[in-house]
Amino acid sequence: MDIMVLAGTRPEAVKIAALTTALQDHPVLRPIIVHSGQHPVMVEQALAPFDLKVGAWLPTPARATGEQAELVAGILPAAAELLRRHPPAAVVVQGDTTTALAGALAAFWQQVPVVHLEAGLRTHDLASPFPEEGNRQMISRIAALHLAPTVAAAAALRAEGVPPYRITITGNTIVDAVQAITARDLPARDATLALLEMEVAQTGRRLLLVTAHRRESWGRPLDRILVAIRRILAEHSDVHILFPLHPNPAVRGQVEAALAGHPRVSITEPLGYPDLVRALRIASVILTDSGGIQEEAPSFGTPVLVLRDHTERAEGVIAGRAWLVGTDVDLITTTATSLLDGTLRPTQGSNPYGAGDAAEKSVAAIEYLLQVPRPTTRAEQVPTPSPRDLPAPAVAATSS
Numbered sequence: 001m002d003i004m005v006l007a008g009t010r011p012e013a014v015k016i017a018a019l020t021t022a023l024q025d026h027p028v029l030r031p032i033i034v035h036s037g038q039h040p041v042m043v044e045q046a047l048a049p050f051d052l053k054v055g056a057w058l059p060t061p062a063r064a065t066g067e068q069a070e071l072v073a074g075i076l077p078a079a080a081e082l083l084r085r086h087p088p089a090a091v092v093v094q095g096d097t098t099t100a101l102a103g104a105l106a107a108f109w110q111q112v113p114v115v116h117l118e119a120g121l122r123t124h125d126l127a128s129p130f131p132e133e134g135n136r137q138m139i140s141r142i143a144a145l146h147l148a149p150t151v152a153a154a155a156a157l158r159a160e161g162v163p164p165y166r167i168t169i170t171g172n173t174i175v176d177a178v179q180a181i182t183a184r185d186l187p188a189r190d191a192t193l194a195l196l197e198m199e200v201a202q203t204g205r206r207l208l209l210v211t212a213h214r215r216e217s218w219g220r221p222l223d224r225i226l227v228a229i230r231r232i233l234a235e236h237s238d239v240h241i242l243f244p245l246h247p248n249p250a251v252r253g254q255v256e257a258a259l260a261g262h263p264r265v266s267i268t269e270p271l272g273y274p275d276l277v278r279a280l281r282i283a284s285v286i287l288t289d290s291g292g293i294q295e296e297a298p299s300f301g302t303p304v305l306v307l308r309d310h311t312e313r314a315e316g317v318i319a320g321r322a323w324l325v326g327t328d329v330d331l332i333t334t335t336a337t338s339l340l341d342g343t344l345r346p347t348q349g350s351n352p353y354g355a356g357d358a359a360e361k362s363v364a365a366i367e368y369l370l371q372v373p374r375p376t377t378r379a380e381q382v383p384t385p386s387p388r389d390l391p392a393p394a395v396a397a398t399s400s
Helices: 010-024 042-050 068-085 098-109 132-142 151-159 173-184 191-203 220-235 249-259 273-282 291-300 314-318 329-341 358-370 392-399
Strands: 002-007 030-035 090-094 114-117 145-148 167-169 206-211 239-244 265-268 285-288 304-306 322-324
Touching: 002 010, 002 068, 002 098, 010 030, 010 042, 010 090, 010 114, 010 173, 010 291, 010 358, 030 042, 042 173, 042 273, 068 098, 090 098, 090 358, 098 114, 098 132, 114 132, 114 358, 145 151, 145 358, 151 167, 167 358, 173 273, 173 291, 173 358, 191 206, 191 239, 191 265, 191 273, 206 220, 206 273, 220 239, 220 249, 220 329, 239 249, 239 273, 249 265, 273 291, 285 291, 285 329, 291 304, 291 314, 291 322, 304 314, 304 329, 314 322
Parallel strands: 002 030, 002 090, 090 114, 114 145, 145 167, 206 239, 206 285, 239 265, 285 304, 304 322
Antiparallel strands: none
């Protein structure tokens, strides 16, 4: 039974990796990774560390405007045609991207069950994050199976009327991915990161990892973030900033204009996933508007300043691992200073977003949805007794 797993962005690719790997080991279910074309090349790069490859590409036209309508208009007919030619048992979409929304719609219209990985995240504010909040709410209306990463996500779905039997709490597959990559302990491939890692180890200098890419951060909000970063640098002479840049040219231009040339700022291209995991491990503090990093950082006990006004991942904040600071210059600066000075410390403990078994739980839920009989393993098979091993009455009864 083919399971079509859709991805179009790097975060999607990372979060489907563990599930795809688990499905590859299944005796009945067979995963096929489909690349929507939303972010060319980046999906393949993200899958490579997990030894996974794209199985099919949607022939979407080249984008001219970069607008969401243009992307949906390309993905929808291409996905519908693929589903008609090769109908799967189910389609898995991840999270809240335009790829996930368009893929879910195409599957729903073809009457193919939609499995929503990372379902139920909510801010209840359609403007934040935009357009992700709207995307995931729309997917929830048509999904056949909701793989909720946390208890809170499952509760949000139930509050919206989703039947409990269609919801499974799995944990987040990003925790599975982090654990898998950490276990491999791959050396840094990015030269800048490798040098910074050596410098941190030898001199005691502290690293701050910064990422900012969301649409609501563009323009003035990002300007405020950059002012806060310069203030942190001015107040802490032992701090070095690592800022992997999002490929969007608007974000790149703003960041380079504000920080390029500073001796303690390293601006790099997007890091490969193993390098990102290394950066999360060695950073003293992380400043980010990324959802995935909020989920990954607790695995290493690294505190996170969330550069957003709302977060659908409140578990980290509640657990004392993250702080919601928005784009307020003073709040960013003072909170970062408190963490660097040790007057504010993150709590310790397990990752509130999962235990590393989300893929296993997700596969079991998909089996249940599709009513897949799972063959017993050789160890589970009970040998058929011979007549001489049975009590005499049982033999007689069988013979009759």
